[in-house]
Amino acid sequence: MKLAGATTAATAFGATAGAANSDDYETITANGQVIRIGQGESFENKLIDLTNGNSVVLLVEGGNSVIRNVGFEGLHRGDGFMISITAPSGDVLIENVYLGDGSTKEGESFVHGPGAVFYHRDASCDVTFRHCNVQGWPNNGFYCSNTASGGSARFEHCYGKNNGVSTYRVAGGNDAIVDSVAYNDNTDYGPGWGGYTEDSGRPVWVWPGSTVSIEDSHFASGGYPHAIILRGNATAQMSGGAISGSVQGGGLNRSNVSSSPDLSVPEGTPTSAVDAASGETSETGDGVNGNDADEDDDEPALENLLLVEGDDSDVTRYEFEAEGDVEPSTAEGATIDAAAGIEDGVAYGVVADWKDAFRFDGDLLTLTVDGPGTVFVNGEEVDPSEYGEDLPHVLEIEGRGAPTSYEITVDGTIEFDGDEDPDDQATTVSGSTVQSSVTDSTQTFRFSGALTDVTFTDGEAAVFLDGEEIDPSEYGETELLPHALVIDGGDSDEPSTYSFRIDGTVVKSDYQSATIDDDDIIDDRFVRGVVDDELDAYWFEGPIDDFTLCGTATVDVQYNARNQ
Structure with missing residues (x-):
């Protein structure tokens, strides 16, 4: 990418x-x-x-x-x-x-x-x-x-x-x-x-x-x-x-x-x-020896095409659910991206100045788009607001009577769902991350994208995703990552870009009041982003294999930062 x-x-x-x-x-x-x-x-x-x-x-x-x-x-x-x-x-x-x-x-x-x-x-x-x-x-x-x-x-x-x-x-x-x-x-x-x-x-x-x-x-x-x-x-x-x-x-x-x-x-x-x-491909898998494919192969197996066209001004995260089968496609010059996937019938991914495409059967049921990208279905631009809710998933944290602190990360946007002020609930919501605690109450959040991490720092609670109890250990690391990497833009008038690779695990963080920006991308173990006059921070475990910085930002690596 x-x-x-x-x-x-x-x-x-x-x-x-x-x-x-x-x-x-x-x-x-x-x-x-x-x-x-x-x-x-x-x-x-x-x-x-x-x-x-x-x-x-x-x-x-x-x-x-x-x-x-x-x-x-x-x-x-x-x-x-x-x-x-x-x-x-x-x-x-x-x-x-x-x-x-x-x-x-x-x-x-x-x-x-x-x-x-x-x-x-x-x-x-x-x-x-x-x-x-x-x-x-x-x-x-x-x-x-x-x-x-x-x-x-x-x-x-x-x-x-x-x-x-x-x-x-x-x-x-x-x-x-x-x-x-x-x-x-x-x-x-x-x-x-x-x-x-x-x-x-x-x-x-x-x-x-x-x-x-x-x-x-x-x-x-x-x-x-x-x-x-x-x-x-x-x-x-x-x-x-x-x-x-x-x-x-x-x-x-x-x-x-x-x-x-x-x-x-x-x-x-x-x-x-x-x-x-021209971006055209042999979707039917024809050979180059002049043999024609069967006529049935000329038509794609799935009747509808959904194309997500990115914009280089920012990244766009998306997810959708169709009535029938869904599979990735290279139609219209799209890529089959490692960051995209299909899980339990829901397709999701991230685009910037490239395209992702999927073929699907039946009606489009839900569509969520976070960012400037544009979605086309069978060649016509569609309005995501006409398909389901902006934040379609519900996450509930139910206390068991003992004080419990936790951190949640999603690959999208998450918001507190309730009439109370989140601050009154000791809840910190920053873009795609939540930090909070419960004792005997239930806290509810709505989010888009995929749930990527549920971590308890102490205590335990029941976690429900879209009404079904889940095992938090199946979502990301069960222990907090020990080391912190901070990129500080300081008072610079110009943004700095950075990229690095961790031979281990890395997640975004609000450590030292850092911002969590949707346009900073973690793709497997490779991270890239932009920092202006604020901080970007990441928790990680494992060696830093490679780091590149273009600009005047400072970089601080703090090992075992949670113990300091």
Whole structure:
């Protein structure tokens, strides 16, 4: 995901734009340029025209950056990689990219000729490749074995075919290949260049000493003997999916792996440069061999489409419930975001300057939106106030006769529900967090989003969510996190942005009277936010893996802060 407010204009990357073939994307004519993507920046909806014989490089120099909806059109005749990653930290998302027109060996400056994607030895970022199509490259399709010295590479719903050395070249302990495909059916590999030895053309190549995860993926070696090569003492944990061809090296642990791989393009992955640039995908999962899908596959299984379009002015949190089934979708250029989910029929998520989409059956029953985003149902903008309540969930804390203090956090907005002044109830409500105490009374709150944490500092009470008693231990940490991290904007006239990663658990906090802002995002263990002349604070447990600050704010880490 991309930080709100990050640059998205092509001119910010020094691109030379040609005449656009569509209102949905911009055409860039290759002339040997290097297009730089820096910290927090995005490069989206571009068609890169390679048909004139020239080359181009997308150089990812900063973390928390995005390449999305990019198609490389025409046979590549250069001597390098199309995408090179050097970001020293942070997350990088490369999504809906087409590199399927291949390359020749002409003018090579690498041992094996040009390749598609290169993870540089100076990089140490965590890269997710999602819905990428890479075919016909003499060198590796995804050359990511430099993760052995730091960072990670994760592949989701990717497709590789006839790549010379390997399609997925991986190494780091956190590297993973999920719901992806790679195979070879052409011993000449790419147009205009010859085949290699039997040690070439493998779908998966794992660096010595590494352990990688493979889930529900399908590989076939074609005319070459090895579908997977595990160098040295490398190992791989493979669950689900299928392999056709041998495995070199004895470190493959299999679980429910068959020998009949499905080699079609994963659903949602583009099959042409124009499809990628315009955000269109193969939702029906059609292959690229010219076979038409069944007519029944032309219609989506679920009849309605809900699209949440974000706004870069602020984050937007949403949730909705439909009458029938709900499933995520990549329609209209939307992403399938790790921060989004579906639980007990309720879909929820967060958007900034990107889109989330879902398909659903039946009527839309409830819809809650916190933020500037816009919701469309079947192409028409809808008013969330017409669907259910703004704060649809009820949370009750029922005392058991002994003084009990507690803290509640939700992924949305929470308010005290009662006629009394919250201050009279010893209740502190700040955005998405409540701190209070009860003895023999019941306190009631209404909230949107998901309940993420219920913590008792002393005593115990019964907790009811929408009328049903729940087990508080199933919601977040049962013990308070010990350490505090405070970002102080002081009296600065300019805002400061920050991002950091915790190898453990992290939650927002009002420690030292800090504000709790909805536009500060916690995505798994990665945090990013903006502070002006106030404080932002977080409770955490575990080491701080990475911290980046842009601005004049001060940062204070207090270990075991609750004991001070």
